[in-house]
Amino acid sequence: MPRIDLNVPFAEKDEAKRLGARWDGERKVWYVPDGVATNVFGRWLPREPDISVRSSIYFIAQTINPCWKCGEHTSAFGFILPAGHEMLEPDDEDDDRDAWCRYDEPTIVHYVTDLLPGVVARIKAFSRHYCVDFSKTTQSSYWMNHCEHCGMKQGDFEMYCEPxxxxxxxxxxxxxxxxxxxxxxxxxxxxxxxxxxxxxEYMRRA
Known part of the structure; x- marks a missing residue:
């Protein structure tokens, strides 16, 4: 059975420890050790992401791009979904709910939040420079690229929306x-x- 990691705020770490949670110093996360019941950790258990885009297949796209700050070339990553992916859209027949709509052309997703844990594990295996950060431009946090050399944020608009x-x-x-x-x-x-x-069609398959 896979280990269960916990989302424990710093101010609540002593209580989590008292209840039996352990600290993984390498991964910097509290977790439920074997043999300890999970029900006492309910408030810290990871929640299922609230997703609005889904696909049964996806691509991690990788390229090289000059950093706008230092000018050095740095790796950049993104997610491409093939035809057949789905998005939540307002239901024409019920204003109070959304419905999954299928799209028959590929797309690139940007301003990404709430990634499924399996996808998080995949992208982290590629780069530690693609991570969640706060954008002053959008006044929100999302998964974004960072320069491998100077650490500067590489905003999504310039990467995905500018020709x-x-x-x-x-x-x-x-x-x-x-x-x-x-x-x-x-x-x-x-x-x-x-x-x-x-x-x-001209992008290269790994």
Missing amino acids: QGAFFPMDEHAASQIVLHEFAEPFGCNGGAVYGNHLF
């Missing part, structure tokens, strides 16, 4: 610089979807 951005190629050559790593497993997040001609 010639890291994930907005304008020609076949630029698209071929993007490498796609495929995972035949569930993807889920909250975020926005970018549609249009992103020349997906």
Whole structure:
């Protein structure tokens, strides 16, 4: 049975310890040790992400992009979903609920939050520089790229929405610089979807 990690605020760490939680100094997280009942840790148990985008298959897209701050070339990552992914949309027949709608063209997702734990594990295996941070521009926190050299945030708008951005190629050559790593497993997040001609067919499969 996989270990259960806990979301324990610093101010509540002594109480968690008293109830039997243990501290993993390497991963910097409290967890439930074997043989200890989980019911006493209810308030700290991880919640299921509240997702609005899902797919049974996804790609981690990888490319190189110059940092706007230091000018050095740094790795950049994003998520591409193939045709057949779904998004929650307002239900035309019921204003009080949403319905899953299927899309028959691929998309790039941006301003990503609430990633499924399995996807988090995958992206962390690629880079520690793609992580959640606060954006003054959007006044929100989301998963974003950071420069490998100077640590500066690399905002999603320039990468995904501006022509010639890291994930907005304008020609076949630029698209071929993007490498796609495929995972035949569930993807889920909250975020926005970018549609249009992103020349997906010219991106390289790993």
